[in-house]
Amino acid sequence: ETGVTQSPTHLIKTRGQQVTLRCSSQSGHNTVSWYQQALGQGPQFIFQYYREEENGRGNFPPRFSGLQFPNYSSELNVNALELDDSALYLCASSRQLGLAGNGELFFGEGSRLTVL
Amino acid sequence: AQSVTQLGSHVSVSEGALVLLRCNYSSSVPPYLFWYVQYPNQGLQLLLKYTSAATLVKGINGFEAEFKKSETSFHLTKPSAHMSDAAEYFCAVPRVTGNQFYFGTGTSLTVIP
Numbered sequence: 001e002t003g004v005t006q007s008p009t010h011l012i013k014t015r016g017q018q019v020t021l022r023c024s025s026q027s028g029h030n031t032v033s034w035y036q037q038a039l040g041q042g043p044q045f046i047f048q049y050y051r052e053e054e055n056g057r058g059n060f061p062p063r064f065s066g067l068q069f070p071n072y073s074s075e076l077n078v079n080a081l082e083l084d085d086s087a088l089y090l091c092a093s094s095r096q097l098g099l100a101g102n103g104e105l106f107f108g109e110g111s112r113l114t115v116l
Numbered sequence: 117a118q119s120v121t122q123l124g125s126h127v128s129v130s131e132g133a134l135v136l137l138r139c140n141y142s143s144s145v146p147p148y149l150f151w152y153v154q155y156p157n158q159g160l161q162l163l164l165k166y167t168s169a170a171t172l173v174k175g176i177n178g179f180e181a182e183f184k185k186s187e188t189s190f191h192l193t194k195p196s197a198h199m200s201d202a203a204e205y206f207c208a209v210p211r212v213t214g215n216q217f218y219f220g221t222g223t224s225l226t227v228i229p
Contacts (some may be wrong), residue, residue: 031215033215033216040125040221040222041221041222042220042221042222043160043206043217044219045216045217045218048215048216056216092159092160094215096215103150103165103167103215104162105152105160105162105215105217107159107160107161108159109157109158110159
């Protein structure tokens with residue numbers, strides 16, 4: 001069983017640039033969630049995708065956007081990067097039935113973004 | 117809104133000593149609570165979850181947690197710390213729907229040989 005994989009693992013961008021992060025979900029999982037983890041903080045929910053539709057969003061501005069593909073993989077896009085966007089971005093997949101969940105997320109190792 | 121509070125951002129214990137990591141939840145939280153662990157340079161991994169079936173929940177690696185409604189707590193314990201337990205631990209509570217979570221700020225556990 002293949003776990004959650006994320007790419008790239010590390011990247012450096014400058015303010016104002018755009019970034020795309022990618023995530024492949026675990027086999028059999030139809031839901032992908034993205035979290036931002038700033039240094040020394042807990043993960044903060046950005047949004048979730050279920051069946052290629054956004055299914056919940058946290059308190060993040062519209063310049064944070066995403067996609068889910070038919071194979072359940074996902075992308076996180078961030079436009080107009082700011083210094084405060086520097087963080088570890090975690091992708092998590094899960095098996096979801098409608099609006100309910102089974103309560104367990106499977107996380108990738110994250111993409112560490114540094115904005116200069 | 118639902119939330120969890122983790123008391124103590126850093127905890128140090130000696131190898132073989134009791135581990136106690138504290139988590140309190142807001143009273144409006146639905147009866148599901150979770151502990152996740154993050155080892156260095158890794159993603160998070162589920163340790164255990166409370167879903168109202170039993171107040172004492174056993175998880176992986178010898179960890180357990182007890183749900184205490186009267187104290188609005190869900191503290192994580194392990195009788196005897198091992199060096200491999202050194203990690204960041206997060207308490208979490210579901211948002212409104214489907215596998216979306218609020219995480220606490222985390223507690224970093226150091227195990228001293």
